Amino acid sequence: MPFAPSLRRAATAVAAIAVVASLAACSPSTSTDAGTESSDGTLQTVTEGKLTIATGEPNYEPWFVDDDPSNGEGFEGAVANAVAEQLGFSADDIVWVRTTFDGAIAPGPKDWDINLQQFSITDDRKKAVDFSSPYYTTTQAVVAEGDSPAASATTIDELKKVTVGVASGTTSYTVAKAQLGEGNLSVFNSVDDVVLALKGGQIDAMITDLPGAFYVVGAQLDDGVVTGQFAESDGGDEFGIVLPKGSALTTAVTAAVDALREDGTLDELQQKWLSDAVDVPVLK
Incomplete structure (x- = not known):
C-alpha cells in the first residue's frame, strides 16, 4: 500500500x-x-x-x-x-x-x-x-524554423492552426495527439524524417522531447527555435x-x-x- x-x-x-x-x-x-x-x-x-x-x-x-x-x-x-x-x-x-x-x-x-x-x-x-x-x-517541446508562423506561437490554440510533424509510436506523438488533436498532425516514421520535413517546408513545426529539441536547433537547423514546451511529462524519459x-x-x-x-x-x-x-x- x-x-x-x-x-x-x-x-x-x-x-x-x-x-x-x-x-x-x-x-x-x-x-x-x-x-x-x-x-x-x-x-x-x-x-x-x-x-x-x-x-x-x-x-x-x-x-x-x-x-x-x-x-x-x-x-x-x-x-x-x-x-x-x-x-x-x-x-x-x-x-x-x-x-x-x-x-x-x-x-x-x-x-x-x-x-x-x-x-x-x-x-x-x-x-x-x-x-x-x-x-x-523530459517534457515535449515544439521546434520551428525562425521564419515559420509557428515560431511565434505561445499557446496550444495557436499551434492548432499550423501543420505539426511528429514521429509515430513515440511519446511525442501521444502528447501531440492529446494536446492538438489529429487534424493538423503529419506523422512520419522517425524523428530524422520529421526534421527533413521541417527543413523542406512540408511542415511548420515539429514536436520532440526537450533535450532532442535543443539538439535539433543546435546541430540540425540553421535558423531553428524552440518555441515552447508542454507542461505534461507523463511517459517522458x-x-x-x-x-x-x-x-x-x-x-x-x-x-x-x-x-x-x-x-x-x-x-x-x-x-x-x-x-x-x-x-x-x-x-x-
Missing part, C-alpha cells in the same frame, strides 16, 4: 538527514575505489575529502554553460552542485572529470563517484551501473545520476536527489535553466 504524501515526504527528509549525518560524522581516512566502505562503515569517495563528478566533453547549454562544469551553471551543473551540497561537499570539494557517454554506462570500474550526462534510466543500463532516483523527466555498479554512494545520492525534489529545488532549477534561461515557456 503506498505511503500518504505527507508520510512519504517525512520519510525522505529523515533519510536525507541520516545520510548527510553519516557522511559528516567522520571524514575518510584513506582513499579507496568508488563505492567501497572503510572498516568503520563510513562512505568513501575516489579521492579523500573530495567528490569526483564526471560529465561529457564537450558540454552543451542548457545542461552546462561555456563547457565549464565547474562554474555551477546550466541545469545539470546546478543539480550536481546541489547534490554535492546535500552530501556535505562544497563547490571547492568537487573534482570534475570528463568521460564519453558510452564509456560511462559500460561495465567495469570507474575513476569517478557520480556522472551526469542526460542519462535516461533503463533496465538494460542498470545491469552495468547504478542510478539515483530521477532528477528530471527519466534522467538519473549514474554511479559505479554496486556503489555504496547510491543510497546517499538517491536520498540527496529525493530531498532536492521534496523541497522544490529541482523544480526551481528546471524553471531557471530549462525554461527561463533558454526562453522556452510552458505552452498554455
Whole structure:
C-alpha cells in the first residue's frame, strides 16, 4: 500500500538527514575505489575529502554553460552542485572529470563517484551501473524554423492552426495527439524524417522531447527555435545520476536527489535553466 504524501515526504527528509549525518560524522581516512566502505562503515569517495563528478566533453547549454562544469551553471551543473551540497561537499570539494557517454554506462570500474550526462534510466543500463532516483523527466517541446508562423506561437490554440510533424509510436506523438488533436498532425516514421520535413517546408513545426529539441536547433537547423514546451511529462524519459555498479554512494545520492525534489529545488532549477534561461515557456 503506498505511503500518504505527507508520510512519504517525512520519510525522505529523515533519510536525507541520516545520510548527510553519516557522511559528516567522520571524514575518510584513506582513499579507496568508488563505492567501497572503510572498516568503520563510513562512505568513501575516489579521492579523500573530495567528490569526483564526471560529465561529457564537450558540454552543451542548457545542461552546462561555456563547457565549464565547474562554474555551477546550466541545469545539470546546478543539480550536481546541489547534490554535492546535500552530501556535505562544497563547490571547492568537487573534482570534475570528463568521460564519453558510452564509456560511462559500460561495465567495469570507474575513476569517478557520480556522472551526469542526460542519462535516461533503463533496465538494460542498470545491469552495468547504478542510478539515483530521477532528477528530471523530459517534457515535449515544439521546434520551428525562425521564419515559420509557428515560431511565434505561445499557446496550444495557436499551434492548432499550423501543420505539426511528429514521429509515430513515440511519446511525442501521444502528447501531440492529446494536446492538438489529429487534424493538423503529419506523422512520419522517425524523428530524422520529421526534421527533413521541417527543413523542406512540408511542415511548420515539429514536436520532440526537450533535450532532442535543443539538439535539433543546435546541430540540425540553421535558423531553428524552440518555441515552447508542454507542461505534461507523463511517459517522458527519466534522467538519473549514474554511479559505479554496486556503489555504496547510491543510497546517499538517491536520498540527496529525493530531498532536492521534496523541497522544490529541482523544480526551481528546471524553471531557471530549462525554461527561463533558454526562453522556452510552458505552452498554455
